[in-house]
Amino acid sequence: MxxxxxxxxxxxxxxxxxxxxxxxxxxxxxxxxxxxxxxxxxxxxxxxxxxxxxxxxxxxxxxxxxxxxxxxxxxxxRAVDPAELDAVYAERVLLESVAVSITVRSARPELVARLEESLALMRAQAGAGDVESWRETHREFHRLTTEGAPMLADALCTLGERADRFLRLAQFGTPVASSRWDADHGTLVDAYRTADHDLAVRTIAQHLARTAFTALADIAPCEDATATRAALKLLMAEG
CATH class of the missing domain: 1.10.10.10 (Winged helix-like DNA-binding domain superfamily/Winged helix DNA-binding domain)
Structure with missing residues (x-):
């Protein structure tokens, strides 16, 4: 303890x-x-x-x-409610995609440099197996990708904290071990570097949805992430 x-x-x-x-x-x-x-x-x-x-x-x-x-x-x-997990990630898919959409359009070189530094630090922490430090850097990475939408900051912070609780309880292992997560983060940085709006929005939406599907499969394998799937489908249709 x-x-x-x-x-x-x-x-x-x-x-x-x-x-x-x-x-x-x-x-x-x-x-x-x-x-x-x-x-x-x-x-x-x-x-x-x-x-x-x-x-x-x-x-x-x-x-x-x-x-x-x-x-x-x-x-x-309170025990984890699969419906709550699904709702939290559906909200994140929608709100975080909006915030990324706003931020990537006006991303300056300074922001890209900070994202690159954050990604490098996450990779170093993953290599060292430093899970708690990785979690902190991961939260900061997501905050940076949405900093152009300060009006959504409080909502995104609350959703991120609730999502982190689900990830800690899931049994699929620590995110630092996932090459898929690392690839998503790298693609996001590339999208900000090249100001590729569509790539950034698509990547963050799929990244969050994939996380929800994996966590729910471990916490409640008989449940389906209906709301998250609907949110992802909506964004992909608009893209």
Missing amino acids: SADPVVEPRPGRRLALDVHAAVRAMILSGELPPGEPILQAALARRLNVSRTPMREAFRLLQEEGLIDSEPDQRAVV
């Missing part, structure tokens, strides 16, 4: 948000796995805070769909 997060003393609402962020990170990282019962009192002691900010943190986590509250100030980390 990783070291407990440090929550600095802060007044009121700010402390509740810090506690929420700490517990949320524990859930998204898998430290608190699906089905894990959690007690407000025990978690408050662990984070060295009172129950008041912990109650507010639990409320926020339930609103996000990460926990299910139970009597006696208990909660359970």
Whole structure:
């Protein structure tokens, strides 16, 4: 188990948000796995805070769909819902494709250079088997490919975090081992380098959809990614 997060003393609402962020990170990282019962009192002691900010943190986590509250100030980390995975990736296919479409049209050499650096770093981290560092760089890579659409940044960040949770729970192995993922990232960089709008949009849509199909096949092999397939079909038809 990783070291407990440090929550600095802060007044009121700010402390509740810090506690929420700490517990949320524990859930998204898998430290608190699906089905894990959690007690407000025990978690408050662990984070060295009172129950008041912990109650507010639990409320926020339930609103996000990460926990299910139970009597006696208990909660359970919500299990993965295949329909949620499908919905998250359908949204990502649509929104991230729009953001990439906007960004690639105005990509400057500085952005291309940062994408090249990020890709090289991901490959080095993959070679070293440094999964956690790879995940951080991977998130930054996707952020760079969409930075021309700041109005979508918050939505894309939230969807990315939810998607990362599914990937951590899937059994198909770490993405760093996938040559297909690496090839997609390389193609994206090429598309930005040459300002190839159609290639960039097609690559990101297929990349995200393929990830959803693979993750769902491991988490719930009897389910089909209906929404993701529909989103991909819509984009490919428009392309």
